[in-house]
Amino acid sequence: MTPKTLSIGRSSLLAGALTTLLATPGLQADTLEEIQERGMIRIAVANEKPYGYLNEKGEALGVGPEVAQRILKGLGIEEIEWIETEFSNLIPGLEGDRFDMAAAEMAIMPERCARVLFSDPNTSYGEGLLVLASNPNGIRAYEDFVERSDTIRVAVQEGTVTQDMFTALGVDPDRIVTVERLPDAVEAIVRGRADAFAATGMTVAEMEQMSPRVEAEFNFKDPVINGREVRYFGGFAFPRDAEDLRDAVNEALEEEKRYGDWQQTLARYGFLTKDIIYSYRFNAEQLCSGAG
Numbered sequence: 001m002t003p004k005t006l007s008i009g010r011s012s013l014l015a016g017a018l019t020t021l022l023a024t025p026g027l028q029a030d031t032l033e034e035i036q037e038r039g040m041i042r043i044a045v046a047n048e049k050p051y052g053y054l055n056e057k058g059e060a061l062g063v064g065p066e067v068a069q070r071i072l073k074g075l076g077i078e079e080i081e082w083i084e085t086e087f088s089n090l091i092p093g094l095e096g097d098r099f100d101m102a103a104a105e106m107a108i109m110p111e112r113c114a115r116v117l118f119s120d121p122n123t124s125y126g127e128g129l130l131v132l133a134s135n136p137n138g139i140r141a142y143e144d145f146v147e148r149s150d151t152i153r154v155a156v157q158e159g160t161v162t163q164d165m166f167t168a169l170g171v172d173p174d175r176i177v178t179v180e181r182l183p184d185a186v187e188a189i190v191r192g193r194a195d196a197f198a199a200t201g202m203t204v205a206e207m208e209q210m211s212p213r214v215e216a217e218f219n220f221k222d223p224v225i226n227g228r229e230v231r232y233f234g235g236f237a238f239p240r241d242a243e244d245l246r247d248a249v250n251e252a253l254e255e256e257k258r259y260g261d262w263q264q265t266l267a268r269y270g271f272l273t274k275d276i277i278y279s280y281r282f283n284a285e286q287l288c289s290g291a292g
Helices: 010-021 032-038 063-074 087-095 161-169 182-190 201-210 243-259 262-268 273-278 284-288
Strands: 040-045 079-084 101-107 123-125 127-132 154-157 176-179 196-200 214-216 232-238
Touching: 032 040, 032 243, 040 063, 040 087, 063 079, 063 101, 063 232, 063 243, 063 262, 087 101, 087 232, 123 273, 127 182, 127 201, 154 161, 154 182, 161 176, 161 196, 176 182, 182 196, 182 201, 182 214, 196 201, 201 214, 232 243, 243 262, 262 273
Parallel strands: 040 079, 040 101, 154 176, 154 196
Antiparallel strands: 101 232, 123 232, 127 196, 127 214
């Protein structure tokens, strides 16, 4: 069965913010039993390869959707309504009951844990940098936007942890250009509005295919904040009161990682052995408490 799709644009971002602010106190997420009874679940992706995206046929691909489909089938949920949205709308969408789950490999962080529930990590991944082909500006580290005296600017996707990272590094806000979608970042570089785009390494590697005029910087230097190399741990996200669904997914995810095709799925999408091993390093509770 071809999954249903729904695109949510800029107007929905505003609607999502209003929904969050004006949410009815009695609004509750559907329970696992209710989802199982109707046999259908609504899952959001942020159209970001290789984490979670929809192809031209409306089929959901990426490590999040593929692992989620196997887990949910085991829970007796056969039908999935895939909802494509902006990354910055994932959490407001969960808070506003517009979907039941997000399979976008959103990084598990304390400030996000205050708003949504997370499964234990499904993936781990590091940072990367997209630049003009041949990197004429010689940009090889996030710290370059702090330390260099020229006026190079960096684009970041709105609502991502990368945006917060540049603030932590002390980058001048005038040097940061925010974009909503990945194609917007490529256009910003090509048209000279930004000199680079910062995102996870796997994201920028995929973005090389969008234009021959950009490339991922091979000699990228991993950022270090507070003496620690930056690494993220991505998981499935749920509304705050969907504990039964989150717990069931967690239990099934543990089985999938031990006995299923989880490792092969990650490897097929380009995750390295280090990424796979690191995903076992912390659980969601630890990450929500500030570990990682």
